Amino acid sequence: MIELIGVSKRFGETAAVDDISLRVERGELCVLVGTSGCGKSTTLRMINRLIEHSDGEIHIDGQQIRDFREETLRRRMGYAIQSTGLFPHWTVARNIGLVPRLLKWPPARIRERVEELMAMLGLSMDEFAGKYPRQLSGGQAQRVGVARALAADPDILLMDEPFGALDPITRETLQQELRELQARLQKTIVFVTHDMDEALRLADRLVVMDGGRIRQQGHPLELLREPADAFVESLLGGEDRGLKEAALLTVGERMMPLSPRLLPRERISRHATLREALSMMLWRHAERLAVVDDEDMPVGELSLRQLVGAKHHE
Amino acid sequence: MSEAVSRRVSRGGTRWLVPLAWSLVLLSACVGMPWLEGLFRLVEPDSRSVIYARADFLTLLGRHLLVVAVAALAAVIIGVGAAVAVTRCAGRDFLPLVAQLASIGQTFPPVAVLALAVPVLGFGTLPIIVALLLYGLLPIVRNTLAGLEGVDPGVREAARGMGMTGGQLLRQVELPLAAPVILAGIRTSVTINIATAAIGATVGASNLGDPIISGIVNGNTAYVLQGALLIGLLALTVDSVFARLQPAAA
Amino acid sequence: MSRGVNEEKGNRNVPRPNVVLLSLLMATLVAWCGLDAVSVAPNRIVPGQGHAAWDVAGWSGLVIGLVPMLAVLALAWRPDRQRLRWALGLVVAMLAALPAWLALAAAQLVDADLPQARMGVGAGGWVGLFLLLLALIELRTRLSLSRPLGWSLLLVPLVSLVGWLTFGLEPLALRQEFLARRDGFIAAIAEHLLLVGAAVGISLVLGVVLALAMRRWARCRTFGFAVLNFLQTIPSLALFGLLLAPLAWLGAHVEWLAALGVSGIGAAPALLALVGYSLLPMVRNTFVALDEVDPGVIDAARGMGMSRGQVFRQVRLPLAAPVILEGVRITTVQAIGLTAVAALIGAGGLGTFIFQGLGQAAMDMVLLGALPILVMALIADALLGALTELTRQGEAT
Numbered sequence: 023m024i025e026l027i028g029v030s031k032r033f034g035e036t037a038a039v040d041d042i043s044l045r046v047e048r049g050e051l052c053v054l055v056g057t058s059g060c061g062k063s064t065t066l067r068m069i070n071r072l073i074e075h076s077d078g079e080i081h082i083d084g085q086q087i088r089d090f091r092e093e094t095l096r097r098r099m100g101y102a103i104q105s106t107g108l109f110p111h112w113t114v115a116r117n118i119g120l121v122p123r124l125l126k127w128p129p130a131r132i133r134e135r136v137e138e139l140m141a142m143l144g145l146s147m148d149e150f151a152g153k154y155p156r157q158l159s160g161g162q163a164q165r166v167g168v169a170r171a172l173a174a175d176p177d178i179l180l181m182d183e184p185f186g187a188l189d190p191i192t193r194e195t196l197q198q199e200l201r202e203l204q205a206r207l208q209k210t211i212v213f214v215t216h217d218m219d220e221a222l223r224l225a226d227r228l229v230v231m232d233g234g235r236i237r238q239q240g241h242p243l244e245l246l247r248e249p250a251d252a253f254v255e256s257l258l259g260g261e262d263r264g265l266k267e268a269a270l271l272t273v274g275e276r277m278m279p280l281s282p283r284l285l286p287r288e289r290i291s292r293h294a295t296l297r298e299a300l301s302m303m304l305w306r307h308a309e310r311l312a313v314v315d316d317e318d319m320p321v322g323e324l325s326l327r328q329l330v331g332a333k334h335h336e
Numbered sequence: 337m338s339e340a341v342s343r344r345v346s347r348g349g350t351r352w353l354v355p356l357a358w359s360l361v362l363l364s365a366c367v368g369m370p371w372l373e374g375l376f377r378l379v380e381p382d383s384r385s386v387i388y389a390r391a392d393f394l395t396l397l398g399r400h401l402l403v404v405a406v407a408a409l410a411a412v413i414i415g416v417g418a419a420v421a422v423t424r425c426a427g428r429d430f431l432p433l434v435a436q437l438a439s440i441g442q443t444f445p446p447v448a449v450l451a452l453a454v455p456v457l458g459f460g461t462l463p464i465i466v467a468l469l470l471y472g473l474l475p476i477v478r479n480t481l482a483g484l485e486g487v488d489p490g491v492r493e494a495a496r497g498m499g500m501t502g503g504q505l506l507r508q509v510e511l512p513l514a515a516p517v518i519l520a521g522i523r524t525s526v527t528i529n530i531a532t533a534a535i536g537a538t539v540g541a542s543n544l545g546d547p548i549i550s551g552i553v554n555g556n557t558a559y560v561l562q563g564a565l566l567i568g569l570l571a572l573t574v575d576s577v578f579a580r581l582q583p584a585a586a
Numbered sequence: 587m588s589r590g591v592n593e594e595k596g597n598r599n600v601p602r603p604n605v606v607l608l609s610l611l612m613a614t615l616v617a618w619c620g621l622d623a624v625s626v627a628p629n630r631i632v633p634g635q636g637h638a639a640w641d642v643a644g645w646s647g648l649v650i651g652l653v654p655m656l657a658v659l660a661l662a663w664r665p666d667r668q669r670l671r672w673a674l675g676l677v678v679a680m681l682a683a684l685p686a687w688l689a690l691a692a693a694q695l696v697d698a699d700l701p702q703a704r705m706g707v708g709a710g711g712w713v714g715l716f717l718l719l720l721a722l723i724e725l726r727t728r729l730s731l732s733r734p735l736g737w738s739l740l741l742v743p744l745v746s747l748v749g750w751l752t753f754g755l756e757p758l759a760l761r762q763e764f765l766a767r768r769d770g771f772i773a774a775i776a777e778h779l780l781l782v783g784a785a786v787g788i789s790l791v792l793g794v795v796l797a798l799a800m801r802r803w804a805r806c807r808t809f810g811f812a813v814l815n816f817l818q819t820i821p822s823l824a825l826f827g828l829l830l831a832p833l834a835w836l837g838a839h840v841e842w843l844a845a846l847g848v849s850g851i852g853a854a855p856a857l858l859a860l861v862g863y864s865l866l867p868m869v870r871n872t873f874v875a876l877d878e879v880d881p882g883v884i885d886a887a888r889g890m891g892m893s894r895g896q897v898f899r900q901v902r903l904p905l906a907a908p909v910i911l912e913g914v915r916i917t918t919v920q921a922i923g924l925t926a927v928a929a930l931i932g933a934g935g936l937g938t939f940i941f942q943g944l945g946q947a948a949m950d951m952v953l954l955g956a957l958p959i960l961v962m963a964l965i966a967d968a969l970l971g972a973l974t975e976l977t978r979q980g981e982a983t
Contacts, residue, residue, distance in 0.1 A: 096499030107494020429605045432727040443967040445923020451940045451956040455949035531821030564827030
C-alpha cells in the first residue's frame with residue numbers, strides 16, 4: 023500500500039507538485055495521467071526518492087519512506103522507464119538479475135528467477151539470455167525492462183511511461199500483457215502516462231493531474247460518467263467519452279438471456295467490450311448479436327437497444 | 337550475440353600477437369644493436385665509434401619505460417579520480433572549471449610544459465615525471481569527463497531507481513560504459529609522454545632520447561638513428577598494446 | 587528528513603557559497619604568503635635568493651595586498667550576479683596590479699649598484715598568477731560571459747604589464763634576457779612562425795587533396811589513414827632523427843637539392859616532419875567534414891539541378907568549412923609545439939632558446955623561449971576557434 027499525504031515538491035519558487043494526497047491499495051493499478059509538466063513523473067519519482075519531497079508524508083505499508091535507506095527502499099520497488107535504461111554492457115540475463123544481485127541472492131537462485139521471469143514475459147531463454155540490449159527490438163527491450171523491475175518480486179512497481187516509445191501495436195500487446203500479469207501477481211502498481219486510452223485500459227484507479235495538483239481521482243468509469251470539471255472532461259476525450267466508456271464495459275455484463283427467437287448469425291465473445299460489440303453491429307449491419315462463451319457456446323444475446331439503453335440504467 | 341562471441345573467440349588466441357611481435361622486435365633491436373655496426377658504419381664512415389656505448393640500450397629502454405609508466409600511472413589515478421570527483425554531487429561545482437582547464441591546457445605544447453617545469457623543479461628525472469604527469473593528466477581528464485557525461489541518462493536513472501548505491505553505479509555502470517573513451521585518453525596521454533620523455537634527455541634524464549641528443553651534439557648520425565629507431569619501436573609497441581585493449585567499436 | 591527541506595530554503599533565499607572561488611582564493615592566499623613571491627640574483631647564472639611577499643613592503647604591505655583577496659572570498663560566500671561581477675572586477679584588478687607590485691619589489695629588493703642584478707618571479711608569484719587566472723575563468727563561466735569578452739578582460743592586466751615593462755621593472759630577469767638578445771629573439775619568432783605557417787599551409791593543401799582522393803577511392807582511405815596514424819605515433823624527436831640520415835645523404839649526393847638547402851639538419855627535415863604530423867588531423871577533419879554533410883541537403887541541391895561542381899563548391903565545401911577549420915586549429919597548435927622540438931636539429935625558432943637555456947642552466951632564457959610558445963599556441967587556438975565560430979554562425983543564418 024502506498025499513501026501520499028499532503029505531498030508537495032518545490033523547485034525554487036515553483037511548485038512542481040502541490041499538496042497532493044493519494045492512496046493506492048495493495049494490488050491496485052493506479053494510473054497518473056495528465057499533460058507533460060503536470061507533475062505526474064515527479065510524483066512517481068518521489069515515491070522511490072529519486073526526488074525528495076519538500077512537504078507532507080509518503081508511506082509505504084504504513085512506514086515513512088524516509089525511515090528507509092534510499093537504496094533499501096528502491097530495491098523493494100520495481101522501476102521501469104520509457105527509455106528502458108537497460109545497461110548496454112550487460113546481457114539480457116544479467117540485466118534482469120540486477121536487483122537480486124544487489125540483494126545478494128545466491129547465484130543459483132538468481133539464475134532460476136531470471137529463467138522464470140523470461141518465461142513469464144515470453145522471452146525465450148536460449149534466444150535472448152545472451153543478447154545485448156542493442157540487439158533487441160523496442161518491444162523486446164521494454165519486456166526485459168519490465169522483467170528487470172519484477173526481478174526481486176517487489177510488492178510495488180513504479181512505471182514511468184514504459185510503453186511511450188513503442189509503436190501502437192506493440193504498445194497494445196504489452197498493455198494486455200501487463201493487465202494479465204497484474205491479474206496473476208496482484209502487485210501494487212503506480213503507472214504514469216500521458217496517453218488517456220492507455221490509462222483507461224489499465225487503471226483500477228485513475229488520477230488526473232494538472233499543474234501539480236490532482237484534478238480528480240477514482241475508478242475510470244466514475245471519471246467518465248462524472249468528470250469533475252471541463253479540464254478532466256476534455257482530457258477524457260469530450261465527445262468520444264461514450265465510446266471510451268463502452269470500451270471499459272464487457273458484453274457479459276450487459277447481455278440478456280437467450281430468447282426463444284432465432285439466434286443471430288453474428289457472434290461475439292462475452293469478454294469482448296461493448297465498444298467492440300457496437301463496432302461489429304455497425305460493420306455487419308446487425309442489430310442483434312449472439313453472445314458466446316469461451317467454448318463458443320451461445321450464452322446470451324445483445325441487441326442495439328440493450329447496448330445503448332443499458333447504459334442509462336447504470 | 338554470435339557476432340560478439342565469435343569476435344571474442346577469434347581474438348582470444350591471436351589478439352596479443354601484434355604487440356608481442358613489436359616488443360620482440362624492440363627487445364632484439366636493443367640487444368642486437370652492436371651487431372649492426374657494419375650497417376651504421378655506412379652512415380658514419382669517419383667516426384671513431386658508431387654504436388652508442390655510454391649506456392646499455394636495455395637500461396635506457398628500462399628508464400624510459402619507467403618514467404613514462406610512473407607518470408602514466410599517477411596521471412590515470414589522479415585524472416580519472418578528478419573527473420569522477422567533479423561529476424559527483426559533491427564536486428559538481430568544480431566541473432566547469434576543470435573541463436575548461438583540461439581543454440585550454442591541451443593547447444600548451446608539451447615541450448613548453450617540460451621547459452617550464454625545469455626552473456621550478458630543477459634538472460633530473462623527477463621534473464620530467466612531474467611534467468609528464470601534469471601534461472598527461474589533460475587528455476585523461478578530458479576523455480573521462482566525456483565518457484562519463486556520455487552515459488545515457490536513462491541508464492543512470494534506471495540504475496538509481498533499482499537501488500544501486502553511488503559506488504555501485506560508478507563501478508558497475510558508469511566506468512565500464514565510459515571505459516573505451518577513457519582508454520583512448522590514456523592512449524593519447526601515453527603516446528605524447530613517450531615523445532616528451534625523449535626530449536627530457538635534454539634536461540638531464542637518461543633514457544632513449546640520450547643517443548639522439550648526444551648524436552646531434554657530436555654530429556654522429558649513427559647515434560641519432562639508433563635512438564630514433566628504438567623510440568619509434570617503443571612507441572609502436574605501446575600503441576599496439578592499446579590498440580588491442582581498445583574494442584574495435586570505440 | 588529535514589535535509590531536503592533545508593536545501594531548498596537555502597536555494598530560495600540566499601545562493602550557496604561558490605566553493606570553487608573560495609578554494610581558489612584560499613589557495614592563492616596560502617601561496618602568496620607561504621611561497622617565495624620573487625627571487626633576486628646578482629647576475630644571470632647564480633641561482634636567485636628567494637623573497638616572500640612580506641619582504642617587499644613589510645607586514646603592512648602584505649596586509650594591503652591581502653585585502654582584495656579577502657574581499658573576493660567574502661563575495662564568494664553569498665554569490666549573486668552583482669557580487670560575482672564585483673569579484674570579477676577585483677580579480678582583474680589584482681592581475682593588473684601584479685606588475686606594479688613587481689616594480690615595487692624590484693625597487694625595494696634589487697641593489698641598484700649592481701647592473702647585472704636581476705629579479706625573477708618566484709613560485710609564489712607564478713602560482714598566484716595561475717590561480718587568479720583560474721578564478722577569472724571560473725567567474726567568466728559563472729557569469730556566462732562570451733569568449734571575446736573574456737579575452738578582452740585580460741587586456742587590462744596585459745596593458746598594465748606592457749606599461750610597467752616599458753617604464754619600470756628594469757631588473758626583471760625576463761626583460762633583461764630579452765634586451766640582451768632582442769634581435770635573436772625577433773628572428774626566432776619569425777622563424778618559428780614561418781615554419782609553422784609553411785607546415786600548416788602545405789599540409790592544408792595536401793590534406794584537402796588527400797581527403798578528396800580518399801573519398802573517391804576506398805582503398806586509398808584505409809591505407810592512407812593507416813600510414814598517417816603510424817606517423818602520428820612516432821615521437822617527434824625520433825622522426826626528426828630518422829629523417830636526418832636520408833636527408834643528409836640527399837643533400838650530399840643530389841646537387842640541386844643541396845642548392846635548395848636540403849641537408850640532414852636545419853629546416854628541411856623539420857618541415858618534412860611537421861607536415862607529416864600535420865597531415866593526420868588535417869586529413870581526418872577534412873574527410874569527416876566532407877563526408878558528414880547532410881545527404882538530404884546534397885540531394886536537394888542535385889534535385890534543383892546543380893552540377894556536381896556547383897554542389898561541391900557552393901554546398902558541400904561551405905558546409906564542411908567549420909570542421910576543416912577545426913582541423914587547421916588542431917594542426918596549428920600542434921605545429922607550434924613541435925617546431926620547438928625542431929630546434930634540436932637546427933631548424934631555429936624559439937625552441938633554440940629553450941634548449942640553449944637548458945644547456946647553460948639559464949632559466950630566464952628557457953622562459954624567454956617557452957612563454958612565447960605558450961602564448962602563441964593560446965592565441966592561435968583562440969583566433970582559429972573564433973574563426974570557426976564565425977563560419978558556423980554564417981551557416982546558421
